[in-house]
Amino acid sequence: MSKHIAGPEIERLIQLLARIPGLGPRSARRAALYLIKKRETLLEPLNRAMQDAVENIRVCSICANIDTSNPCTICNDKHRDPSTLIVVEDVSDIWALERASVMQAYYHVLGGRLSPLDGIGPDDLNLKTLRNRVTNGKMQEIILAVNATVEGQTTAYYIADMLASFNLKITRLAHGIPIGGELDYLDEGTLAAALQARA
Amino acid sequence: MSKHIAGPEIERLIQLLARIPGLGPRSARRAALYLIKKRETLLEPLNRAMQDAVENIRVCSICANIDTSNPCTICNDKHRDPSTLIVVEDVSDIWALERASVMQAYYHVLGGRLSPLDGIGPDDLNLKTLRNRVTNGKMQEIILAVNATVEGQTTAYYIADMLASFNLKITRLAHGIPIGGELDYLDEGTLAAALQARA
Numbered sequence: 001m002s003k004h005i006a007g008p009e010i011e012r013l014i015q016l017l018a019r020i021p022g023l024g025p026r027s028a029r030r031a032a033l034y035l036i037k038k039r040e041t042l043l044e045p046l047n048r049a050m051q052d053a054v055e056n057i058r059v060c061s062i063c064a065n066i067d068t069s070n071p072c073t074i075c076n077d078k079h080r081d082p083s084t085l086i087v088v089e090d091v092s093d094i095w096a097l098e099r100a101s102v103m104q105a106y107y108h109v110l111g112g113r114l115s116p117l118d119g120i121g122p123d124d125l126n127l128k129t130l131r132n133r134v135t136n137g138k139m140q141e142i143i144l145a146v147n148a149t150v151e152g153q154t155t156a157y158y159i160a161d162m163l164a165s166f167n168l169k170i171t172r173l174a175h176g177i178p179i180g181g182e183l184d185y186l187d188e189g190t191l192a193a194a195l196q197a198r199a
Numbered sequence: 200m201s202k203h204i205a206g207p208e209i210e211r212l213i214q215l216l217a218r219i220p221g222l223g224p225r226s227a228r229r230a231a232l233y234l235i236k237k238r239e240t241l242l243e244p245l246n247r248a249m250q251d252a253v254e255n256i257r258v259c260s261i262c263a264n265i266d267t268s269n270p271c272t273i274c275n276d277k278h279r280d281p282s283t284l285i286v287v288e289d290v291s292d293i294w295a296l297e298r299a300s301v302m303q304a305y306y307h308v309l310g311g312r313l314s315p316l317d318g319i320g321p322d323d324l325n326l327k328t329l330r331n332r333v334t335n336g337k338m339q340e341i342i343l344a345v346n347a348t349v350e351g352q353t354t355a356y357y358i359a360d361m362l363a364s365f366n367l368k369i370t371r372l373a374h375g376i377p378i379g380g381e382l383d384y385l386d387e388g389t390l391a392a393a394l395q396a397r398a
Binding site: 006007008009010012013016017019020021022023027029030031032033034035036037039042043044045046047049050051052053054056057066067068069072073091092095 | 206207209215216219220222228234235237241242244245248265268272291
């Protein structure tokens with residue numbers, strides 16, 4: 001709000017809410033008003049949840065996952081398969097893969113992707129810890145579950161090269177047509193990959 | 200997340216964020232992760248802002264606006280025109296009208312609209328305080344800035360009737376074509392109103 005029509009506390013709340021991805025300035029105002037109206041059922045519980053998060057969030061020293069324990073819930077889970085390690089760019093990728101719930105493997109979060117244009121080189125990613133885990137662990141397969149972007153694929157090549165001397169199977173996610181996808185709407189690159197990998 | 204792949208604090212944060220209008224379950228996960236990553240620059244300031252809001256939010260005893268002071272910033276503003284009162288359904292309508300910044304008037308928040316189907320009658324709205332303000336104030340014009348919905352218009356008729364015995368000019372927002380609107384995309388009702396109100 002350009003003019004002062006509400007107290008500074010409300011304007012500050014709106015400004016901060018507007019910085020959350022998915023909320024623009026307009027929806028931040030609506031969100032602020034909704035929070036204020038639902039003070040006891042939403043604003044106060046959310047405030048406590050954020051306080052808990054501030055106090056308890058840890059970065060896992062093994063896989064760089066974000067959690068409230070260190071090692072994280074996944075690294076602490078003894079029922080997973082220690083022979084498979086899934087390498088992802090970001091914590092959100094772990095969440096996405098866990099929702100698919102296909103594999104019970106362990107993860108390693110790179111914390112980004114190689115991107116020379118953005119000045120992100122190998123030293124900026126969690127590659128040293130990955131190398132250490134591979135050296136000391138009993139992995140048989142490394143799944144490079146990076147994004148299907150140029151940077152993601154570059155990162156995958158780099159890691160495959162880095163781990164080439166180990167006796168490991170190094171795999172990647174398959175490219176192809178998304179489930180439910182219509183050919184007519186897909187780009188040529190995806191169609192070409194789907195044709196080449198036909199089975 | 201269906202399975203426990205992150206601590207309960209994080210899952211609770213996601214659940215609460217998903218209840219904010221504008222954020223669904225998917226964007227709530229992204230928002231939670233973003234907040235956690237921007238812990239010092241966003242999560243902690245937002246947490247403090249919410250705490251401030253919880254402690255300081257007041258409902259204005261004059262106009263039912265939500266603010267951190269009572270009377271609210273607008274009712275306390277002595278530079279506004281005391282002869283005009285704008286009646287709105289909700290606090291968000293004040294914010295919207297103030298952004299338009301056409302009039303420097305005072306407001307009255309009804310806290311809803313008449314809706315027999317939802318069981319909302321005259322006693323559920325801030326009509327008694329409105330009547331008192333009109334009785335004791337020096338208003339010359341009441342602008343019924345309610346929504347252009349059936350319930351909004353019903354509410355406007357009811358208020359116009361309630362205030363008929365006072366020597367007041369009672370007006371409403373004009374109906375017509377939105378600025379930038381294309382005729383081809385507008386509904387018939389709006390076009391008919393715009394034609395009838397041509398000038």
